[in-house]
Amino acid sequence: MHHFHYKQDELYCEEIPVSEVVREVGTPLYLYSHATLRQHFRAFDDSFSGLKHLTCFSMKSNPNLAILRLFANEGGGVDIVSGGELFRALKAGVNPGKIVYSGVGKTGEDLEFALKSDILLFNVESTQEMSKLNDTAAKLGRKARVAIRINPDVDPKTHPYISTGLRENKFGIDIRQAPGQYALAAGMANLVVSGVSCHIGSQLTQISPFVDALKKLKELIVDLKKTGTRIEYLDLGGGLGITYDREEPPHPREYGQAIREELGDTPLTLIFEPGRVIMGNAGILVTRVLYTKTTEGKTFIIVDAAMNDLMRPCLYNSYHRIQPVKISNRPLVVADIVGPICESADFLAKAREVQTYQPGELMAVMSAGAYGFSMSSNYNSRPRAAEVMVKSDRFFVIRNRETFEDLTRGEAIPDFLTMPSP
């Protein structure tokens, strides 16, 4: 469910024609619907009502301050993976007591920052990280609440690049080694063993891998209890998929039901780290057609958004629906939608049947709210797109389009490279 819809032939975001936003802000442009974001957050969070739980938005999917503030106002926390994300979260007003920190390569500086911020939970992913966290906490005279991120060796049945819970993946600690690692953590004076965590992958379209992982974690928690380790938090990560094309992922309600059935009455506080399921269909990328050309047997529609703006198609060969901002009754054409970047991987859609476009017309790349702007770059020295949030019949620029000056910020030319005199 989202709030991008047509009135007559015009694409609207909530109560505003997309073309009206473009007139003021230009393209390429990320457009997010406030009502959709709030509705998705609530639908997810409500799926666990009655259970002690915390919804920690996975901000890697979209770290814009306005978006973080929206979810913080809804009572949510965040899942972070870097010091930079922690900085953003605090700046947006997220309660540090609702922040969980995952990631295989947390630096000493980032651990220190998170300890000083008194975050809720460190999801540690290796023995060495555990020691470093303990040492850093000791140095600061603090205690760190930890969960061990478990690699349960469960196949999430998703794209290999976003599978994280298989033994071959770099993430977490092998579940067979977990009891030993918990014993080790329990012996570290500045760690407080508090949780078990796991995140098996992203864009999951079936419930069974989540349940398989949960079964394994439950067994582990029982075993840990026998050795006197008290677990308070069970962090089940994110991963619930969305419809990009024809996928039929479970509704968060069904996911919630499956978790309830598996856990029964539980004293644990559950933590969830949803990203895509909340953000994905709440945002679109709007782009303008620059040119069209037909070569031998092939039509290209060249637009002003590129792989630097939306990396998912080139990285995962992923599908995004392409919709016109104004529907025309011109004939359909099968075309590749491509950007201006000097790479053949620079495409937004391939062999797609779309309406015939003229230069200057607008196109919407749907389901681009998650891992869209957050993965964007300045490749080819392209300023990054603007981001706008629509609320009802008003819109707000929540990130200005970058300027050429922004592109060179922080760069310096050393003295020995003085300009040769003419």
Ligand SMILES: Cc1ncc(COP(=O)(O)O)c(C=O)c1O
């Ligand atoms: C540790 C962790 N938690 C949560 C997420 C969010 O996943 P998703 O956006 O699929 O919900 C990710 C994404 O890969 C992750 O690595």
